[in-house]
Each structure stands twice: as structure tokens, then as C-alpha cells.
Amino acid sequence: MKWTTLVAVDELANAIGNEELRLVDARFALMDPPAGRAAYDVSHLPGAIYADLNRDLSDLQCHGEGRHPLPGAAGFAARLGEWGIGPRHQVVVYDAGDGSMAAGRLWWMLRLLGHERVAVLDGGLAAWRAQGLTETSESASLEAEPAYPASFDMSRVATASEVQSRLGQAPGWLLDARAGERFRGEIEPIDAVAGHVPGAVNRPVADNLEAGRFKPARQLHAEIAPLLAGRDPSDVILMCGSGVTACHLLLALEHAGLRGARVYAGSWSGWLGDPSRPIER
Numbered sequence: 001m002k003w004t005t006l007v008a009v010d011e012l013a014n015a016i017g018n019e020e021l022r023l024v025d026a027r028f029a030l031m032d033p034p035a036g037r038a039a040y041d042v043s044h045l046p047g048a049i050y051a052d053l054n055r056d057l058s059d060l061q062c063h064g065e066g067r068h069p070l071p072g073a074a075g076f077a078a079r080l081g082e083w084g085i086g087p088r089h090q091v092v093v094y095d096a097g098d099g100s101m102a103a104g105r106l107w108w109m110l111r112l113l114g115h116e117r118v119a120v121l122d123g124g125l126a127a128w129r130a131q132g133l134t135e136t137s138e139s140a141s142l143e144a145e146p147a148y149p150a151s152f153d154m155s156r157v158a159t160a161s162e163v164q165s166r167l168g169q170a171p172g173w174l175l176d177a178r179a180g181e182r183f184r185g186e187i188e189p190i191d192a193v194a195g196h197v198p199g200a201v202n203r204p205v206a207d208n209l210e211a212g213r214f215k216p217a218r219q220l221h222a223e224i225a226p227l228l229a230g231r232d233p234s235d236v237i238l239m240c241g242s243g244v245t246a247c248h249l250l251l252a253l254e255h256a257g258l259r260g261a262r263v264y265a266g267s268w269s270g271w272l273g274d275p276s277r278p279i280e281r
Helices: 009-015 035-042 073-082 103-112 124-130 160-165 217-228 245-255 267-271
Strands: 021-025 090-094 118-121 174-176 237-239 262-264
Touching (some): 073 103, 090 124, 103 118, 103 245, 118 124, 160 262, 160 267, 217 245, 237 245, 237 267, 245 262
Parallel strands (some): 021 090, 090 118
């Protein structure tokens, strides 16, 4: 098992029970935070543990850094150990469907620790159920590991100050993964102000998908590469509303062979933390 971006349902089904495999259920609903855990308790993939976006993948006590601030590396490393996840494990993360809430987020956070063998289940639980595969209501019982022996590589995380310093550059350096109507500022159901960072280019998460699964790598490359306007992906920053669906966009780029882009963790909600920062509609 050397899955580093996506894994298909049939591949994962053949690996269930492998002692090196660790499954994580990351289902979450923004408007009903307890719903993910409740759904997990009813039924989930055999052996899966549950990760909560608010509790495990964010630090909600950190103010001014958006709705889902990146947690401290030490706390996250300890939580991985509690879950029985160490450097030797192949991790597969899934959510209810396409990976944007919040499987991609956990995939990104493990990559920040240098853990390469982590992938998102393509199509998520919906694809698993479509094939009638086994589920369980039993909570996983895994032997705990020491805290994961690594820290976040913060050079792979973009900051608000960096974004602000690049305002005025030709488009292609900043991609925003929100839906088009939110990006354009026509509606804003979550954050205090509508609009986007000046100069950003919109690449909605939904455009990466077809029938709930990621488009083929070649197709994604053909669609996304022109948005970069000739830039190397390592020169590109990705954002969204709160640093969650931007990770899904990063996953799409990596799957397409466009490797090295970075996520602005605070994203739009973090940008709004300073009212002097410019917005565009």
C-alpha cells in the first residue's frame, strides 16, 4: 500500500484487515457539527476511527486566524498516537462523499508532518455504499502509539502577510476553491463579508469532480494548469472559506501531477480578521 493521493473503493476493500492500514472517518457538517460523529456511531468502515474537524483538525481557541485555525503540531501528533497512527502506517481518510469535508483537511495535515502514505477514499462513504460493502457500528479498538515524531513543515503553509505582499501580481498565483457565487460576492452564507482577495482566480471544488469522484488526472491537469498562467505549482497559493476545501483543491492538483502548491490556512475567514485588508467583488 503506497497510496499518496486517492485510493479507489475496490483497492481499499482488498486491504481491509491489513495491520498496516489505518482508516479515519472525517464526516462533518458545517451547519450541524455533531452530525458527523452521530453518523459514525451508527455505521462506518470496519476499523475506522473518527476525526472531528472542529475538535481534532482545528484549534477553535485561536482567534483571528479564520474559522478553522490550524491546531498546534504537538497536540495533533499526540492525537495521532491516541488513534494508533504512526509513521509506518498507510492512512486512508474518507468523509460522506467527495473528500471536501473534511477528509482532504486531514490528508493535508498528515502531509505537513511529512507522512506521505496517506490518501483520500475517492467517492467517500457514498462510493463504498454504492458497492454494498461491509460497514459496522463497532468503535475501532487500536493499540495506541507514541505521539507522531514530527512537526508541521510550516514552509508549506501560506500566511496572510505573504498573500498581502503579493497583491498586484498577475493572476495565477492565488486560487480560491469556493463556489462561484461566493467568490464573486453575490452571496455569503457563512462569513461576515462577501467577496474575494484581489487578484484571486476561482477554481470551485465542484469543478474537480464528476459524479462525486475526482476527474481523471489528465483532465484535471488540462483544466487547472492554464489557471496557473505558466507558474510552477510551488509558486501558487490555495484558499477557500476557512482552509478546509482548499485542501481538497490541493489534493486535485497533486493528483494531476501539479505538485508543490501551498494552502493559506486562514483563507477568506482569516483574511477578514483584519478589516484593513482589501476585498474585491
